[in-house]
Every structure is written in C-alpha cells, then in structure tokens.
Amino acid sequence: MTTVIPSTVPKNDLQKLEKLATSFPDGALRVALDTIHNDLARGETVFVLADDEAVTPSRAAQILGLSRTHLYKVLDSGALEWHPVGARDRRILVKDLLAYRELMRGARRRTATVFAGGTAADDEALDEMI
Amino acid sequence: MIRDRRVTLRCICEDLHQDWVSPQDRSEAIKLRIAVSELVEGRCKPSTVAPFLRKIPRLNTLGHPLIRAFDDQFSGNDDVATLRESISSVADRAWWKQKFSSRWRGAATIVLPADPKGIETAWLGAAGYRRAGSPEDFYAWFSRECASGSDKFLPAEEDISLLDVDLRIARLDAWKAQLHLSVLVLLANCLDEEAAGPLIVLSPKPNTATETEPLAEVSLTTTTVEEEGEVVRELIVEIVPLKHTKLTERAIATTLAAIEPDTHSWTTAPLNASAMSHSVLTTEEMYQRAFNARESGSSDPHELPGVLRVGTIAHYTAATSVTQATIEGAAVEAMCGHWFVPMHDHDQLDICGGCSDARNRLPEE
Secondary structure: OEEEOHHHOOHHHHHHHHHHHHOOOOOHHHHHHHHHHHHHHOOOOEEEOOOOOEEOHHHHHHHHOOOHHHHHHHHHHOOOOOEEEOOOEEEEEHHHHHHHHHHHHHHHHHHHHHHOOHHHHHHHHHOOOO | OOOEEEEOHHHHHHHOOOOOOOHHHHHHHHHHHHHHHHHHOOOOOHHHHHHHHHOOOOHHHOOOHHHHHHHHHOOOOOOOOOOOOEOOOOOOOOOEEEEEOOOEEEEEEEEOOOOOOOOOEEEEEEEEEOOOOOOOOHHHHHHHHOOOOOHHHOOOHHHHHHHHHHHHHHHHHHHHHHHHHHHHHHHHHHHHHOEEEEEEEEOOOOOOOOOOOEEEEEEEEEEEEEEOOEEEEEEEEEEEEOOOOHHHHHHHHHHHHHHOOEHHHOEEEEOOOOOEEEEEEOOHHHHHHHHHHHHHOOOOOOOOOOOOEOOOEEOOEOOOOHHHHHHHOOOEEEOOOOEEOOOOOOOOOEEOHHHHHHHHOOOOO
C-alpha cells in the first residue's frame, strides 16, 4: 500500500500529473490518474492499494476514522467482510473496505439529515401517531 | 379537580373582534383556522397544522381579556368558591355567563369526556358586547340564536380536529421527555458497568386502546481509546430500528441528543442490516447529567429533549452545491469527513479542527 499525503506533493508535480492524465485515451487508466489528481487537489490523502490487498483492523480503523473498538463492532456485525489470519488476527480486503466506506458515507448523510430535522421532523412524526 | 379550558375557533375568529391585548394572537388564530379547515376536509395532515399551532400560545391563554377571565373562572382550582350564573333562557344544556368588565359577555359550557378516565373540558363557545336593554345585547342575541337548541355553539368539527393535533403534540413531547430520561439512566448504568441495554424504545402511547409498538433497540458500551497520546473513554451507541418511520427517526435523534446534543461530536458507522452505531468521546458534563438524572429520577429542566445542536462549528466543504444544499436542507460532506446540513450565519462559528488540518494538507499554491 502506498500513501500520498497532499501537502507533500509540489504543485508542479500535480500539474505534471494532470498533463500525464490527459495524454491517455479515455479508459480505466485515465480515470485512475484523474482521480488521484483530483483527490490530491482537494486535499484528500490518496491510498494506492491493490483490490485483493488486505489491511489490518488498525489500518482499516485509521482509514475509516473510527476507533479500533468501534471498528470491531462493525466487523462483528458483518457489515464489513473480514477473514481470519492465524489464531487471533483479522484482515480486511481493500475492495470490501472501500465498499464499506461508501456505505458509511451514505449512512452519515442520512444521519445528518435526521440531526437537522428539528421541529419540522417532529411535526411529520405527528402524522404517524394514532 | 383538573379541567381543560378551550375556546372555539369560531368564537376567537368571529366573536372576539376587538380589544385584543396581543392582536397577533388573533391574526395567527385566523390562519390556524384556515389550516384546520383543510385538515377537516382531508386536504392536509396534522403536520401541516402543527406549525400554525406552535406560533400561538395555548388557546385558553390567548391575549384577550375575556379569554383570560374565562381561563381563570374555569380552571377548576376553586370551584366551590366560584359563583357561576347560568344563562336561564337556554334550556337544552347548561351555559354559564362569562363576564369581563362592563363590556364583554360570553357563554361557556362544560363537556364531559367520552372516556371516563379523561378530563372534562370547559369551552368558551360565544362572546359579544353587553348592551343592557338593547336587542343587540349579547345574552339577548345568544337566547335568540339558541331558540331551537344551542348545538351550534358547541365545539365544531374544526375544534375537535385541532384538539386532536394539540394532543398529538403533547403526547409526542411527553414521549420525548420520557425517552430522554430513560437514555440518561441507561447512560449512567453504562458508565458504571461498561455496557447497558438493550433499551426497547416504544412508540408514544396511542390515544386509542391499541398497544404501543417497539420502534428501536438501544445498547451502549464504553471503551478506552488513545486520542493524541491521551487516554479517553469512548461511548458507542448501537441502535437497531425495528420499524422505519418518522417516529423512529425522532427516537434516534432524541436518544443521541440526550447523551450529547452537539451533532459535531458524533461519528456514525453502519452495522449490518439497518442497524447503526454512533460513537462519541465521553465528557465530564455527560457523566454529571447521567448520574444526576439517575439519582433524581428527572432530567434538568433546562435540557430540551430531542433538541440537537447543529451548526456549532463551521466546516470546510468541497461540495460545489453548498448553496443548493442550504436551500434544500440536504446534507453535504465536510473535508473532515463529517456530514452536515449547511446553514446560514456560519461566519461567527469556530472552524472545525479536522477541516483545518485537511485544508492545510492541500497542495501548495
């Protein structure tokens, strides 16, 4: 796994990357390079991982921004796939981690909407009361 | 004896046309009546009427001197010492004279509850000016109008519909207050034992004889985590929704608000199926509120059940649609990973540390 932190990338290199990306015809490679460029330009840390690569729970927790205990709740619930390594250790496939990350973003978006509901949401709940 | 007091919408909007201490009460009541009429005709739901109702005080405390006098007279606090004069010319039911100064006169009646366990309600059904000796005097007019019965001055369908909305709001508020307290007690137990629950959240008690139904299950656990070299205690709230309704959403918001009302503090991660986990770092203040609630059996009256603080911190977001999101109330993702519904007036707020860090990581200009 390679980690690219945006602040370590000189702007010049970022422009070179953008140019390089546009030199490719449309396709997966073009999209990949564009994504790396756009994410870095937005200040997002980029992890380059192989699809079938596996990470430790600690690494997964870090990538998801959760505490280890919180991540183990998620693993135990079955929402994020994992496989055992040796007697006690677990590993998580990168593709599963990324799929879960999307699930988490959706859940956070919905939760934010519930949080912001306020009185109007209370009023809507009145319709369900009998 | 406890007695409810209410004023018919017709009386407020048509009879009490003058002398309002707070005239906006009457103009809001007129708007309320229009909304209620649509509810009666089935063209809207209670949720449409509720915002109008929230804009004015309870109907028995509206700013008109005759309403105030009626509210006092029929409070039920001192019935024995309260002298009431009936309107003798109307015979089909007891109507009581309600007076204020030498100017206003009214007619009130007491309606017994349909449910024997319910409480009776005094209704102010009509009002007008006193004009002694004139056929336009209120009591003379009232007697003529009631010549073939006084039913038309009883609460109408609109008043009953409004009462229903009023009761729903009261039941929802009571339910939220109860849930708020239950969650604080659960939290106190969890802080002692490291785990507590599940707490089964039931729907608000129905008006009818049907059973309450479970809406969600709430379980709490605590764990120690290292945050920037410091050992802190994290609380994880697991919520399993058993029904997918607006009430369930309100139960979730009320549960989390009881523990930590600041939405910025929460980290959400989905569990299997539709279950959800939310983590938050514990604070001294959280311990205080939880243990106080468990000890006293009540929560601090300054805490508002179900009220979450949103927009306590300003976030940076890359979302280009932030203006649109503000108008539509849709959530956007901040640079720190927190999702929020953007609001106006963020200039005065502190900027989120996570977002500042993310912004500082941006490539050099």
